[in-house]
Amino acid sequence: MSEQISHHIPDALIAAYAAGSLSKAYSLVVATHVSMCDTCRATLLAHEAAGGAVLDSFAEEPLSGSLRAKVMDRLDDPIEVETVENTRDGIYPGPLAAALRAKKPKWKKLGGGVSQCIIDMDREGSARLLHIPAGKPVPEHSHGGLELTLVLQGGFSDETGHFDIGDVEVADGELEHIPTADPGEDCICLAATDAPLRFSGLVPRILQPFFAI
């Protein structure tokens, strides 16, 4: 576990993840970051403890007479072992490896040497991998909603600071930023939004429909 993680997931997002009210794209970032960060894992477990306290003090609802016997009767049923593959694959922590379904990502060029691989897209938002060559910038962009960017390899800097492996940048709709990959190693990030990205440069904007971003 990296000890150097200094940019974490905001508490409210972890609480929403614990409660199951977070979109799939954001949930993927939270689950991936928690796999890398014990500070946020402790926060998640603390929120689950709070959820547990709520459950434990919930008003009891009478059960129908047969339910207990039904469950007790099933205890000797053979247990089918669920094999949910959730282990790290290279730079991809378990939940991300599971989302990639143990395949290598299929990269599509975005221009400027930057590539992306869309992992998930639905009406609630999208999650994608971004590959930025060492020392190169991502086209300037802003976004309607909240954008979470988690570093998996290398690192990047923008107007707000520097981000290393395991760090998460939380950018709201206001921020127009130019993340630039650190020199030395290509940067790979997991990015999630709840709205389509908008690039500010003319050409990327024209190309957006083709890239489905």
Add this chain to the structure above:
Amino acid sequence: MATSDGPNGKAQPFSEQTLWMLAIRDRRDKSAFGKLFDHFAPRLKGFVIRSGAPAGQAEDIVQDVMMSVWRKAHMFDPERAQVSSWIYQIARNRQIDILRKEGRPMPEALKAEENDTEPDAGQVLALEQETDVLREALNRLNPDQREMIEKAYLGELSHSDIADATGLPLGTIKSRIRLGLDRLRHELKDLR
């Protein structure tokens, strides 16, 4: 029975819930499971009905959750999660499965060391105490605050609404859990 020295030097046993769950995990104890069922199933039913499950489906969900508790008992670790938080997490997963037709992404499981089944009593007791503090804090809230907290943990609030809604004192329990994680990492390192 697992015990630890309390502040006045008297041996303090774990809570009933923890002892039931350890008996289920380590000995597949059905009577302990029966007791756990009697405590949690009626609360779970109230909980899943409040989170929007149709009354006809609620008992099916309760049944699924309690069966998962039985089947996944080997993953229960009282050093990091109390029984109630563990069951809460299983219940939320089950309801998300039903609601979204697919599971939510889950963090990598922590690989607990297999040759250490005896939990660190001090850690377990401290976590139990912190959970009691949390429960008391919850019970002291006024009805409006309590309603907001329930909504948050039932998954009825968006993350932007949660920001103003929580306000339970989670700092101490967070540090306590963190200590348990550090200890586990340390042991895993030594095993390598």
